[in-house]
Amino acid sequence: MRIWTLHLFTLAVLAVLLATLPPYHATNLARILVLAVFAIGYNLAFGYTGLLSLGHALFFAAGVYGAALPITYLGLPQLPALVAGLLAGGLVAGVTGLLALRTAGVSFMIVTLMFAQAGYLTLLYFGPVTGGDEGLVLPDAAALLPGLSADVARATIAYALFSAALLSSLALVQSRLGRTLVAIRENEDRSRMLGYNTFAVKLTALVLSGLFSGAAGAAYALLFGYAGASFATIQYSILPMLWVLMGGAGTVLGPLVGTAAMFYLVDIAGSYTTATLLFVGVALVLLILFAPKGILGTIRERWLTWLP
Amino acid sequence: MASVILSARGLTRHFGGLRAVDGVDFDLQTGDIHALIGPNGAGKTTFVGLLSGRIPAQSGTIALAGEDITRLPAHARVKKGIAYTFQITSVYPRLSVFDNVALAVQQTATRDLASDVAAALSRVNLADRATQTAGTLSYGHQRLLELGMGLALRPRVLILDEPTQGLASGEIANFKQLVRSLAPETTVLLIEHNMDVVMDLATRITVLAAGRHLATGTPSEIRANPAVQDAYLGGHDASA
Numbered sequence A: 001m002r003i004w005t006l007h008l009f010t011l012a013v014l015a016v017l018l019a020t021l022p023p024y025h026a027t028n029l030a031r032i033l034v035l036a037v038f039a040i041g042y043n044l045a046f047g048y049t050g051l052l053s054l055g056h057a058l059f060f061a062a063g064v065y066g067a068a069l070p071i072t073y074l075g076l077p078q079l080p081a082l083v084a085g086l087l088a089g090g091l092v093a094g095v096t097g098l099l100a101l102r103t104a105g106v107s108f109m110i111v112t113l114m115f116a117q118a119g120y121l122t123l124l125y126f127g128p129v130t131g132g133d134e135g136l137v138l139p140d141a142a143a144l145l146p147g148l149s150a151d152v153a154r155a156t157i158a159y160a161l162f163s164a165a166l167l168s169s170l171a172l173v174q175s176r177l178g179r180t181l182v183a184i185r186e187n188e189d190r191s192r193m194l195g196y197n198t199f200a201v202k203l204t205a206l207v208l209s210g211l212f213s214g215a216a217g218a219a220y221a222l223l224f225g226y227a228g229a230s231f232a233t234i235q236y237s238i239l240p241m242l243w244v245l246m247g248g249a250g251t252v253l254g255p256l257v258g259t260a261a262m263f264y265l266v267d268i269a270g271s272y273t274t275a276t277l278l279f280v281g282v283a284l285v286l287l288i289l290f291a292p293k294g295i296l297g298t299i300r301e302r303w304l305t306w307l308p
Numbered sequence B: 001m002a003s004v005i006l007s008a009r010g011l012t013r014h015f016g017g018l019r020a021v022d023g024v025d026f027d028l029q030t031g032d033i034h035a036l037i038g039p040n041g042a043g044k045t046t047f048v049g050l051l052s053g054r055i056p057a058q059s060g061t062i063a064l065a066g067e068d069i070t071r072l073p074a075h076a077r078v079k080k081g082i083a084y085t086f087q088i089t090s091v092y093p094r095l096s097v098f099d100n101v102a103l104a105v106q107q108t109a110t111r112d113l114a115s116d117v118a119a120a121l122s123r124v125n126l127a128d129r130a131t132q133t134a135g136t137l138s139y140g141h142q143r144l145l146e147l148g149m150g151l152a153l154r155p156r157v158l159i160l161d162e163p164t165q166g167l168a169s170g171e172i173a174n175f176k177q178l179v180r181s182l183a184p185e186t187t188v189l190l191i192e193h194n195m196d197v198v199m200d201l202a203t204r205i206t207v208l209a210a211g212r213h214l215a216t217g218t219p220s221e222i223r224a225n226p227a228v229q230d231a232y233l234g235g236h237d238a239s240a
Helices: A002-020 A023-048 A056-074 A078-100 A106-125 A150-173 A176-186 A188-192 A198-224 A235-247 A254-270 A276-290 A294-302 B044-052 B074-080 B097-105 B113-123 B139-152 B169-182 B195-201 B219-224 B226-231 B235-239
Strands: B004-015 B018-029 B033-037 B059-064 B082-085 B157-161 B187-191 B204-209 B212-217
Touching: A002 A023, A002 A150, A023 A056, A023 A150, A023 A176, A023 A198, A023 A235, A023 A254, A056 A078, A056 A106, A056 A198, A056 A235, A078 A106, A078 A198, A106 A235, A150 A176, A150 A198, A176 A188, A176 A198, A176 B097, A188 A198, A188 B074, A235 A254, A235 A276, A235 A294, A254 A276, A254 A294, B004 B044, B004 B187, B018 B044, B018 B187, B018 B204, B033 B044, B033 B169, B033 B195, B044 B074, B044 B082, B044 B157, B044 B187, B074 B082, B082 B139, B097 B113, B097 B139, B113 B139, B139 B157, B139 B169, B169 B187, B169 B195, B195 B219, B204 B219, B204 B226, B212 B219, B212 B226, B219 B226
Parallel strands: B018 B212, B033 B187, B033 B204, B082 B157, B157 B187
Antiparallel strands: B004 B018, B004 B059, B204 B212
16 A cells, blocks of 8 residues: 555656756656656566666667657657557567577676667668668657647656556566566576476566567657667666666666666766766765665665565 | 376486486376485486476486376476475575465465465464565575475475475474375475485385486385395395
């Protein structure tokens, strides 16, 4: 009960913030919410199932282009394109998983990284179609919800997507499947001898993770009107990992907390220096030293043991 | 004549030049408590690994109630009713006792997860520890928890690999009582080094030596078998 209360309260606070913040910060928040959906997806694979992937940029980019290509070349409307991006993320994650999940641990990291790099190079190779590094410019966010201004449409879509992602991930981790995902992370051999087809479970986790990542990629492209091959670079595989580590791997709200913290860390550091990555690095070193379980992971360990 | 629930024919597994299991024929009668004994390195753990599917067989066949399961992966065999507890205790140490057992219970057709978990826990006398983190249980309780997880799968065949290893004598007495209460609904195959437990519990005993089948019989037959005495129970000194 208190679990659902906490998460619904969080969503209520976010709604108030979106409605009352000045446009610059409201747009930032919309960006954070969409990226947090990406982090939620990454967290399902890494935080709950223990799959350390370095290839999630591929799933994010699958969402970006899954939405952008049909809009650009087929004239698909915006909302169906969002769904197309979501499905593209899940599909690409499924195909990647079928091959990459034959490995585990470090090999899995390397194989997923290679898949993502191959995806990036493919986007560049088909530059005339994908726009390559220059990318494709998409219609303004206002086209998503006709009748509203771009700012309001952006905030509404970002909020709706994040709410759906947060609540579905909460329901998922509290379900039997969620318990099974954690079991795979904790002791795969034991899980196999309890009758779980661990390959199928991990593939399911990766596909779910890909659906979230694809939805986030599609929304990011639509809300900010741009699709480019840069979304498939290694940076977009590392970022969700950092957000999840900072917020707390294996916590439902951790991805939001981590994404917001990292975003403002970079934002604030950026007003003093161009070397923002230095601040990110120092923050991560401090985190590993003093709170290796991330912000919410530490809070759960010390105080709120009921946190999902 | 009781029916055979699990049988192996010519089961073989070599590791390089080592013939860990070498052409073993084996029948497990329904409802038995069957002990598997043999000197260290006889291939006992490898043999039950082949039965449970953790280790693939190189040749030979395995049948469960007449159905060939030789090529089935381990998780599918568990679904068919072969549960296995590890020689080295293997639970989920960072999860609660409840979640440990729930992971087994949710594999069965359960309507009410919470009450079925409670029932499974009270069977191994851990009902009052449901909220405890499994890793903080004593060693004896962790072994009981693992047994409870195996039982919660409602298996037809329960394979126990050295279940009493490291238990105190009082715990062993409780364990014997528990295993005895399982038969004849559940057929039990256990690897055991403690001869008191074997002679006390087992209705039938199979002896392996150097990867080969040496003898199968009732406890008194095995005790009287000169080949077994020679290989295992102390050689010529014991028969003197």
